[in-house]
Amino acid sequence: MGNVLWHITMSLDGFIAGRDDAMDWIFRYPGPNPDVDNVLANLGAILAGRRSYEVGRKPGQSPAASRPYGGAWEGPVFVLTHKIPDEPDPSVQFLTGDIRSAVATAQEAAGDRTVVLFGATVARNCLEAGLVDEVLVHVAPVLLGAGVRLFEAELAAPIELQAAGVLRVGQLTNLRFRVRRPTPPPAG
Amino acid sequence: MGNVLWHITMSLDGFIAGRDDAMDWIFRYPGPNPDVDNVLANLGAILAGRRSYEVGRKPGQSPAASRPYGGAWEGPVFVLTHKIPDEPDPSVQFLTGDIRSAVATAQEAAGDRTVVLFGATVARNCLEAGLVDEVLVHVAPVLLGAGVRLFEAELAAPIELQAAGVLRVGQLTNLRFRVRRPTPPPAG
Numbered sequence: 154m155g156n157v158l159w160h161i162t163m164s165l166d167g168f169i170a171g172r173d174d175a176m177d178w179i180f181r182y183p184g185p186n187p188d189v190d191n192v193l194a195n196l197g198a199i200l201a202g203r204r205s206y207e208v209g210r211k212p213g214q215s216p217a218a219s220r221p222y223g224g225a226w227e228g229p230v231f232v233l234t235h236k237i238p239d240e241p242d243p244s245v246q247f248l249t250g251d252i253r254s255a256v257a258t259a260q261e262a263a264g265d266r267t268v269v270l271f272g273a274t275v276a277r278n279c280l281e282a283g284l285v286d287e288v289l290v291h292v293a294p295v296l297l298g299a300g301v302r303l304f305e306a307e308l309a310a311p312i313e314l315q316a317a318g319v320l321r322v323g324q325l326t327n328l329r330f331r332v333r334r335p336t337p338p339p340a341g
Numbered sequence: 342m343g344n345v346l347w348h349i350t351m352s353l354d355g356f357i358a359g360r361d362d363a364m365d366w367i368f369r370y371p372g373p374n375p376d377v378d379n380v381l382a383n384l385g386a387i388l389a390g391r392r393s394y395e396v397g398r399k400p401g402q403s404p405a406a407s408r409p410y411g412g413a414w415e416g417p418v419f420v421l422t423h424k425i426p427d428e429p430d431p432s433v434q435f436l437t438g439d440i441r442s443a444v445a446t447a448q449e450a451a452g453d454r455t456v457v458l459f460g461a462t463v464a465r466n467c468l469e470a471g472l473v474d475e476v477l478v479h480v481a482p483v484l485l486g487a488g489v490r491l492f493e494a495e496l497a498a499p500i501e502l503q504a505a506g507v508l509r510v511g512q513l514t515n516l517r518f519r520v521r522r523p524t525p526p527p528a529g
Contacts, residue, residue, distance in 0.1 A: 165476070165518070167490070178499070288353070296468065299495040311352075314483060325504075
């Protein structure tokens with residue numbers, strides 16, 4: 154089974170979208186990024202939340218924001234939602250189950266490749282269920298000061314990470330972490 | 342006149358304190374840090390907000406949290422507050438003016454050395470007044486998920502930074518930025 158990776162770009166003050174879900178600020182930091190290339194090289198499926206999906210489809214959103222990885226990914230994209238939209242969209246597969254079955258479905262599609270999570274709510278639910286292996290964050294050099302926070306809702310408990318790598322690429326800083334799993338109780 | 346530096350440790354999800362202002366999580370990442378040594382070597386004065394000051398004095402707070410830089414700094418510490426507390430504290434100087442005069446007072450005390458800002462509100466007010474030159478953030482490998490956010494209140498407008506350095510030190514990642522000043526309107 155492949156890894157589950159939460160992949161996100163955030164402002165230094167922890168916003169993942171600006172006011173009115175604005176994502177255009179992200180595209181001010183273009184250019185090749187070895188960590189993104191590495192994600193794409195190992196990608197097997199994307200699991201997105203409904204909000205991430207809708208934000209990508211908003212009128213006026215830049216075309217690059219409307220497709221995962223600016224169109225560089227053409228494999229399976231799953232969207233977890235409470236209610237499947239009436240308007241069909243052949244570019245994605247909607248899922249309505251719980252977070253564990255959504256991840257299982259994405260992992261089945263991905264085989265031994267990576268499942269990438271898009272969106273704060275999906276990521277939080279996966280983190281709290283112990284389903285995330287890795288986090289890749291691109292920190293953008295801006296204090297947005299308003300918008301959509303990485304976590305709008307509280308976590309039940311802190312989640313410990315292990316720093317796994319840092320790389321400055323132009324104005325972005327890539328931070329890689331592994332998620333620390335709670336130590337299982339001793340057997341016996 | 343020396344630089345004004347906002348120096349802060351935050352969780353990856355942008356919290357500067359945990360639930361109930363808990364700061365002990367910060368002390369889980371001890372050890373020498375070249376960027377902190379560099380701050381101390383150039384430090385001239387600290388300007389803190391009232392909340393940062395009170396958090397350091399909370400009963401049960403670890404002794405290291407009660408003194409700036411764990412006691413390594415014995416120079417001037419200014420605390421900006423609306424109302425000077427009744428209980429005297431010879432270790433700090435209380436200021437009640439506006440943010441500009443507070444920074445000017447700290448800079449006068451610092452001479453050509455750096456004024457370090459502690460606390461989110463003081464930092465936000467200074468950022469919005471265009472008074473901050475540099476930001477040094479230590480990103481801790483944890484998602485706190487609750488507590489005191491880097492910015493509780495919204496910024497009037499995004500503040501652009503310029504990435505100036507990145508250094509991984511043990512489990513912490515030091516991110517250094519310069520604050521981009523708005524381009525002045527053309528003369529004439």
